Amino acid sequence: MDKLIIEGGHALKGEVCISGAKNSAVAILPAAILAGETCTIKNLPNIKDVANIVDILVQLGAQVKREGHDKLVINSNNINTYKVDFELSKKLRASYYFIGALLGRFKKAEVPFPGGCDIGVRPIDQHIKGFEALGAKITIEHGIIRAEADELVGASIFLDVVSVGATINIMLAACMAKGTTTIENAAKEPYIVDTANFLNALGANIKGAGTDEIKIKGVERLGGCEHAIIPDQMEAGTYMIAAAASKGDVLIKNIIPTHLDSISAKMKEMGIDIIENGDSLRVVANSRPKAVNIKTMPYPGFPTDLQQPMSVLLSVADGTAIINESIYDGRFKHVDELKKMGAKINVEGRIAVIEGVPKLLGAPVCATDLRAGAAMVVAGLSAEGETIISNLSHIERGYEKLEEKLMGLGAKIKRISEED
Numbered sequence: 366m367d368k369l370i371i372e373g374g375h376a377l378k379g380e381v382c383i384s385g386a387k388n389s390a391v392a393i394l395p396a397a398i399l400a401g402e403t404c405t406i407k408n409l410p411n412i413k414d415v416a417n418i419v420d421i422l423v424q425l426g427a428q429v430k431r432e433g434h435d436k437l438v439i440n441s442n443n444i445n446t447y448k449v450d451f452e453l454s455k456k457l458r459a460s461y462y463f464i465g466a467l468l469g470r471f472k473k474a475e476v477p478f479p480g481g482c483d484i485g486v487r488p489i490d491q492h493i494k495g496f497e498a499l500g501a502k503i504t505i506e507h508g509i510i511r512a513e514a515d516e517l518v519g520a521s522i523f524l525d526v527v528s529v530g531a532t533i534n535i536m537l538a539a540c541m542a543k544g545t546t547t548i549e550n551a552a553k554e555p556y557i558v559d560t561a562n563f564l565n566a567l568g569a570n571i572k573g574a575g576t577d578e579i580k581i582k583g584v585e586r587l588g589g590c591e592h593a594i595i596p597d598q599m600e601a602g603t604y605m606i607a608a609a610a611s612k613g614d615v616l617i618k619n620i621i622p623t624h625l626d627s628i629s630a631k632m633k634e635m636g637i638d639i640i641e642n643g644d645s646l647r648v649v650a651n652s653r654p655k656a657v658n659i660k661t662m663p664y665p666g667f668p669t670d671l672q673q674p675m676s677v678l679l680s681v682a683d684g685t686a687i688i689n690e691s692i693y694d695g696r697f698k699h700v701d702e703l704k705k706m707g708a709k710i711n712v713e714g715r716i717a718v719i720e721g722v723p724k725l726l727g728a729p730v731c732a733t734d735l736r737a738g739a740a741m742v743v744a745g746l747s748a749e750g751e752t753i754i755s756n757l758s759h760i761e762r763g764y765e766k767l768e769e770k771l772m773g774l775g776a777k778i779k780r781i782s783e784e785d
C-alpha cells in the first residue's frame with residue numbers, strides 16, 4: 366500500500382495544467398454505447414475511474430483503442446451483452462450510467478449497484494423513477510438492478526431532488542426513445558452540458574442542458590463523433606485551495622473560469638487574490654485568509670466536492686467559519702483526520718463549526734474518500750512538518766498525476782511503497 370509523504374510549509378509557485386473532468390468522462394464513455402459509429406474522445410483524464418469505466422466497456426464487448434495519453438477511440442457495435450460485471454460495477458459510482466446507456470441501446474440492462482465515495486446515503490430512486498416513466502420495468506435482486514422495456518416512450522419527469530446522476534442517466538435512456546422527454550428540476554452541472562453536447566454531436570436532439578428543464582426529442586439512430594472533455598472543475602478548485610493554503614502564487618491553466626465562479630467568489634471574500642485571464646486563473650495569497658461561511662449547493666452553488674478541501678483552508682483562517690453540507694449526510698469523515706493535525710472543528714449532523722487556528726501540524730492521516738484525500742494533501746502542504754497520507758486508492762480515482770503536478774509547483778511530496 367503506497368503512502369504520500371509531504372513536507373509542509375512550502376508555498377506553491379508556478380503553473381499547473383488542469384486535466385479533463387472525471388465526472389464528464391465517466392458519463393460520456395458509457396454514453397458511447399449509444400453511438401452507431403466510432404467515437405473519439407479527447408482530453409480524458411488518466412485516472413482510475415476512467416480506467417474502471419473502460420474495463421466495463423471492454424467487458425461488454427466494445428472495442429476501445431488508446432491513442433496518445435488522453436485520447437480513446439471507441440466502437441460499440443460489437444457489444445454483445447447488457448450485463449455489467451459485479452466486481453467492476455462496484456469499483457465506482459458512475460457505473461450507474463450503464464443502466465441508462467444499455468437500456469437506451471438494448472431496452473435491457475443488468476447493472477450491479479455502484480460503489481463510489483462513502484459520504485452518506487446515495488439512493489438512486491430518481492434514476493429509477495425516470496426509467497419507469499419512460500416505460501421500463503425495474504427490478505432489484507441480489508444487488509443487481511435490472512431494467513427492461515418493450516419500448517421506451519418519452520415522458521415528463523419532475524425530479525424530487527436535483528441529481529447529477531439521474532439527470533444524465535435519463536438523458537441517456539431517452540435519446541432514442543419514441544417522442545419527447547422533459548426533465549424538470551434537472552441538475553445544471555457542467556458535466557450535464559458536456560454530456561448533452563456529446564450526445565447532440567452523435568445526432569441526438571437535446572435542448573436546455575445547463576438549465577433546470579431539459580427536453581430530449583428521441584431520434585431513430587445515433588452516429589459517431591469526436592469530442593473533447595471539459596476541464597475538471599474540482600481538480601482546478603483543489604489547486605486553487607492548495608495555492609491559497611500554502612500562501613502561494615499559482616497560475617491554473619486550461620480551465621473554464623465561469624465553472625469556478627462560486628469558489629472564486631468565496632476565496633475573494635476570504636481576502637485571496639483571484640485574477641482571471643481567458644482560460645486560466647491566478648491565485649495569489651500572502652496572508653492568513655478570513656473565515657467565511659459555506660453552504661454546499663447544486664451548481665452553480667458551492668460544490669460539495671470542494672467542501673472537504675475548503676474546510677482545510679477554513680481551519681487556518683482568521684475567525685470562526687460554519688460549513689453547511691446540504692447535499693450529503695456523511696461528508697465530514699475527514700474532520701477526525703484534520704483534528705490529528707490540530708484543527709478545531711465541531712461537527713453536528715450536516716454542520717461543521719471551524720475555529721481557525723494559526724497553523725496545522727503534520728501527522729499521519731488517512732484519505733477516507735476521494736475529496737477527503739484531496740483535503741489531506743492540502744492540509745499536508747500547508748502544515749508545519751511532515752504529513753503521511755495512507756489509503757491513496759481514493760485519490761487515484763480522481764486526480765491525474767497529483768504528485769507530479771504538485772512537484773512542478775515546488776511541493777515537497779513523494780510516494781513510498783510499504784516495502785520502501
Ligand SMILES: CC(=O)N[C@H]1[C@@H](OP(=O)(O)OP(=O)(O)OC[C@H]2O[C@@H](n3ccc(=O)[nH]c3=O)[C@H](O)[C@@H]2O)O[C@H](CO)[C@@H](O)[C@@H]1O
Binds near residue numbers: 391487491529
Ligand atoms: C460520478 C459523479 O458525477 N459524481 C458526482 C455526482 O454524484 P451523484 O450523481 O451520485 O450525486 P447526485 O447529484 O445524484 O446526488 C445529489 C443528492 O441527491 C440525492 N439523490 C440522488 C439521486 C437519487 O436518485 N436520489 C437522491 O435522493 C443524493 O443522496 C444526494 O443527496 O454528483 C454529486 C453532487 O454534485 C457529486 O458529489 C459527485 O461527485
Ligand SMILES: C=C(OP(=O)(O)O)C(=O)O
Binds near residue numbers: 484670735763
Ligand atoms: C463524490 C465524488 O465522486 P463519486 O460520485 O464518483 O463517488 C467526487 O468526485 O467528489
